[in-house]
Amino acid sequence: MKSGFVSIIGRTNAGKSSIINALLDAKITLVSHKQNATRRKIKAIIMHNDDQIIITDTPGLHKSDKLLNQMLINSALKSINDCDLILFVVSVFDELKDYEEFLSLEPKVPHLLVLNKVDLVKNEALLKKLSEYAKFSEHFKAIIPFSAKQKTYKKTLLDEVVKHLEEHAYFYDPSFLTPSSEKEIYKDFILEAVFESVSEELPYCVESAIKSIKDTPNALFIEANLITDTPSHKAMLIGKDGLSLKRIGKNARKKIEKLAEKKVMLRLFVQVKKAWQKDENFLKSVLDED
Ligand SMILES: Nc1nc2c(ncn2[C@@H]2O[C@H](COP(=O)(O)OP(=O)(O)OP(=O)(O)O)[C@@H](O)[C@H]2O)c(=O)[nH]1
Ligand SMILES: [Mg+2]
Known part of the structure; x- marks a missing residue:
């Protein structure tokens, strides 16, 4: 039995909050087509076979001088070293520099790279993106294509997440969807x-x-x-x-x-x-x- 904490990090609008709802099979997080939608770190308790994954949503990374936005960015940055594993999310449309900027923060915990919104591109475009990220392969544990909309590759992603968690008794009652109030x-x-x-x-x-x-x-x-x-x-x-x-x-x-x-x-x-x-x-x- 494993149980551990995962932070979902990435550029605003990459689909982090949508991924949490897709993995949980329930809607608990705020999703919007508008940028900078997430303000609070809602957590989901995802049971995968006998293992428990607690995923924390975070505000999207972006650049801004406004106090509200800076506080959101700081809140997300804090979550980077405050977990057992990071899911770094990029959409198939995001530039590689977003990931390079994340690497420059030198995260201390391992991460998986989740390439989201694959439903919006053809296979060739997806393969091209995957090959572009391949040059960073020494940094990530795995790169996983995903579609929060179609829930494709859900099992692949959850299997991979669990691989990087430690044996531990459940932190939360497995019948709960969330520890957030x-x-x-x-x-x-x-x-x-x-x-x-x-x-x-x-x-x-x-x-x-x-x-x-x-x-x-x-x-x-x-x-x-x-x-x-x-x-x-x-x-x-x-x-x-x-x-x-x-x-x-x-x-x-x-x-x-x-x-x-x-x-x-x-x-x-x-x-x-x-x-x-x-x-x-x-x-x-x-x-x-x-
Ligand atoms: N087609 C498609 N749309 C997606 C997918 N994932 C997310 N979206 C859409 O992308 C937009 C942004 O999704 P969010 O989940 O709010 O993105 P986020 O990364 O949490 O954004 P912030 O909270 O602003 O950082 C929404 O309009 C979602 O419906 C996907 O896999 N496929
Ligand atoms: Mg969000």
């Missing part, structure tokens, strides 16, 4: 609904916070805040006749209902907190700072 997960589902429901830049001005959760036999009652930075963004979030907020709420409620497997009553409130993206103490309280 439901509050953290629902909060991210609400933020995901914001990413899906409003214009390009607005989600980066919004953070979500759960005010209360009341679990009754018939339904889950959740109250949550959407925190934004200016009154005009608040107006945009609410929308004409409250339609935008309604759309966000409906979208988020469906996501929560699917995971909770029960009826959800979700009430959303919008709060203005001026320039929250530049407030270090506030950011520490809402991002993962371990």
Whole structure:
């Protein structure tokens, strides 16, 4: 019996959060086609035969001068040496320099290179990419093509991950999907609904916070805040006749209902907190700072 910790690291939009959901066969992480979507390190408990893999999602690596983004990048960098194995994820479209930059950080734990989104390219293009990465073969333990969308090569990836973990009793109850709290997960589902429901830049001005959760036999009652930075963004979030907020709420409620497997009553409130993206103490309280 093995059990160990794996950090999933890589450029923003490479598909890290999607890979976690694909490996878990359940949706627990925030996914978006927009960049810099992940803010919190949600963990998944993946059982593979008799072995347990605990995978931590991390914010995507990118370049930015903004405080919020820098804190996200630092949070991801911390996870590099805080695990037994790293899955470094690149999409088939990413340049090799992203991987070279990761190597320049001299990670102390071994890593697998996961080449994601292979469903989007033809075989020849995939083989070409694989051969380009082959020159780094002394650095990675294995390179594995993957598609989070089609879940191809899932067994290959999990078999390879387990090879690099140590014999250990389970760290978590194997019947659980995640050690992260439901509050953290629902909060991210609400933020995901914001990413899906409003214009390009607005989600980066919004953070979500759960005010209360009341679990009754018939339904889950959740109250949550959407925190934004200016009154005009608040107006945009609410929308004409409250339609935008309604759309966000409906979208988020469906996501929560699917995971909770029960009826959800979700009430959303919008709060203005001026320039929250530049407030270090506030950011520490809402991002993962371990
Ligand atoms: N076609 C295809 N799309 C994918 C695949 N994996 C992820 N995507 C899409 O790529 C986009 C980014 O996926 P995420 O999982 O949010 O990427 P991420 O690496 O977690 O991004 P950050 O959290 O911003 O660092 C989303 O639109 C996903 O649906 C894949 O294997 N195939
Ligand atoms: Mg992500």
